[in-house]
Amino acid sequence: MHAVVWSNNCLTLLNQTLLPAKVEYIDCYDWQRAAEAIKRLEVRGAPAIGAAAAFALVLGARAIAGLTMPEFRQKLADTAEALQQTRPTAVNLFWAINRMMSVLQKLPEQADTLAAIAALEQQALAIAQEDKAVNEKMAVHGAKLFTSPVSVLTHCNAGALATVAIGTALGVIHEAWSQGNITRVFADETRPLLQGARLTAWELMQAGIPVTLITDNMAGWVMKNNMVQAVIVGADRIALNGDVANKIGTYSVAVLAKEHGIPFYVAAPTSTFDFTIHSGADIPIEERCATEVTSLGGNCVAPQGVEVFNPAFDVTPHPLVTAIITEFGILRAPYNQAISQLSKQCE
Numbered sequence: 001m002h003a004v005v006w007s008n009n010c011l012t013l014l015n016q017t018l019l020p021a022k023v024e025y026i027d028c029y030d031w032q033r034a035a036e037a038i039k040r041l042e043v044r045g046a047p048a049i050g051a052a053a054a055f056a057l058v059l060g061a062r063a064i065a066g067l068t069m070p071e072f073r074q075k076l077a078d079t080a081e082a083l084q085q086t087r088p089t090a091v092n093l094f095w096a097i098n099r100m101m102s103v104l105q106k107l108p109e110q111a112d113t114l115a116a117i118a119a120l121e122q123q124a125l126a127i128a129q130e131d132k133a134v135n136e137k138m139a140v141h142g143a144k145l146f147t148s149p150v151s152v153l154t155h156c157n158a159g160a161l162a163t164v165a166i167g168t169a170l171g172v173i174h175e176a177w178s179q180g181n182i183t184r185v186f187a188d189e190t191r192p193l194l195q196g197a198r199l200t201a202w203e204l205m206q207a208g209i210p211v212t213l214i215t216d217n218m219a220g221w222v223m224k225n226n227m228v229q230a231v232i233v234g235a236d237r238i239a240l241n242g243d244v245a246n247k248i249g250t251y252s253v254a255v256l257a258k259e260h261g262i263p264f265y266v267a268a269p270t271s272t273f274d275f276t277i278h279s280g281a282d283i284p285i286e287e288r289c290a291t292e293v294t295s296l297g298g299n300c301v302a303p304q305g306v307e308v309f310n311p312a313f314d315v316t317p318h319p320l321v322t323a324i325i326t327e328f329g330i331l332r333a334p335y336n337q338a339i340s341q342l343s344k345q346c347e
Ligand SMILES: CSC[C@H]1O[C@H](OP(=O)(O)O)[C@H](O)[C@@H]1O
Pocket: 044, 045, 046, 047, 155, 156, 157, 158, 159, 162, 163, 167, 168, 169, 195, 233, 234, 235, 236, 246, 247, 248, 312
């Protein structure tokens, strides 16, 4: 089961809005359909939407092969801009698009559109392949944090459905479970879109990893009763000081973990770090439509016309973050220094 697949010039996306009831795929033959899928969270998760946007640009490039190179460059820049408007918080989207567009700058002067399309496709495939390798490295590094059998809590979905391969936080869980050091996962349902209930619980059951589903407001009581000994989550954007943007509700979990003396781990590849912003105050927080809160499975759960605040993410201040797991290893405070060093490793 893969969230994002490129084959025969078609971007195939597992439609995550239908899970777990239905396993259906969307075949995208143009960039516009891929953009819609990102907006609708048919494909979601920071690394997954980065990869999807990269292949969407390949689709866009293939559609304009007949233009002159100057027209091709301009039209593709317009497509890149449109893709950047789909979702504002996960920096992987922008990282992937920028990496794709940098291909055009490196083309030889005499390159034609066919050469450009081939180079773009290679770059998108490289982004996807690297995410697979990065997931595996993070899993190995992260598992070292678990040296005896524990239960962990996770929030939202940072698994195979959020990436190109095994996941970030769930990749670490898979590895630590295989070593006998994570014995159960408590998955927050993660209102309003229930990525935890619909996706994480589904992924872990598919993998045979014991999972207990809880509502978000149970996390504190689960910690109070020592039912979990650690928290591990993914991320959508990490600032230079270590502030972490992730699914709404993550901040609350981090505060609860601090209160209960439980380590709060974040698993994120370097493509989720924004080396251009100093703190979480600079991270744009996506706000989504009211119906995501006022309805559940198509049923109205709030009075018609009620005012709604629906931020899709929040920011966990770095003092609440015990460690950040990357493909280069484990980062610990002081994060400014650790992340500055990380940025050098990425160069
Ligand atoms: C491995 S990144 C997963 C990250 O993305 C999710 O957000 P969304 O489902 O809205 O794309 C959530 O914040 C996860 O932690």
